[in-house]
Amino acid sequence: MGRRRALLRLSVGDIHDDVSQTGNISGIKEAQAAFISEDITNRGSRHQAEALLNKVEHFNAEILAQLGKMDTQQLEDFLDESAFNVHGRATDLGSGVGLVGVGYSTPTPFGTPGEVRDTQIRVWLDQTMAQARNFEHLIPMAHNPPLDTLTDRVRSGQPVGSRAVRQFIAKHEPQVGITGHIHESRAVDWLGKTRLINPGFFGTGAQVLGRPC
Numbered sequence: 001m002g003r004r005r006a007l008l009r010l011s012v013g014d015i016h017d018d019v020s021q022t023g024n025i026s027g028i029k030e031a032q033a034a035f036i037s038e039d040i041t042n043r044g045s046r047h048q049a050e051a052l053l054n055k056v057e058h059f060n061a062e063i064l065a066q067l068g069k070m071d072t073q074q075l076e077d078f079l080d081e082s083a084f085n086v087h088g089r090a091t092d093l094g095s096g097v098g099l100v101g102v103g104y105s106t107p108t109p110f111g112t113p114g115e116v117r118d119t120q121i122r123v124w125l126d127q128t129m130a131q132a133r134n135f136e137h138l139i140p141m142a143h144n145p146p147l148d149t150l151t152d153r154v155r156s157g158q159p160v161g162s163r164a165v166r167q168f169i170a171k172h173e174p175q176v177g178i179t180g181h182i183h184e185s186r187a188v189d190w191l192g193k194t195r196l197i198n199p200g201f202f203g204t205g206a207q208v209l210g211r212p213c
Helices: 046-057 075-079 117-130 163-172
Strands: 009-010 033-036 064-066 087-095 098-103 137-142 176-180 187-191 193-198 209-212
Touching: 009 187, 033 046, 046 064, 075 187, 087 117, 098 117, 117 137, 117 163, 137 163
Parallel strands: 009 033, 033 064, 098 137, 137 176, 176 193
Antiparallel strands: 009 209, 087 098, 187 193
């Protein structure tokens, strides 16, 4: 597969209406796919999301995306129709690797549109895992970071992540987990055998390049 295998997967952080850094990402054109883990807009419209992802498609047409706390239901409808949506799905990335996508967010003080209880996050994780049992390797991509890690701290230092995501990772022990949500917790951490990556806010050029498992 040549160079296309060397830069197999590319993940970017929360977009929030800003894809101005897309062309500056090293390897984006060679990557197998661009993972967009959450928060495509700021309570924006379907038209806004479509315009943003069209700009990303200019550099890489293989987009795998899901909603975060700032996205509305009409955006999920658009992602479904565009075949971009990975929320609640186990997506085959080839070579025995499956992407387990769970978007949305646990409740915040801000009353954003994409908020659900942590018990719902747990249900989605379990349902998606049931689709992914035949994959040799898993990459969970959850908007909410796992609780009490370097990836889930707000400015005060308080951990605000998901207990359900933490328990899922501890149980299944994937090699790597991608998250987001907490911009100030752009970090790499470990939870048991799993390397956790929060690439932060995409407007700063945050990114993760992944190679084959």
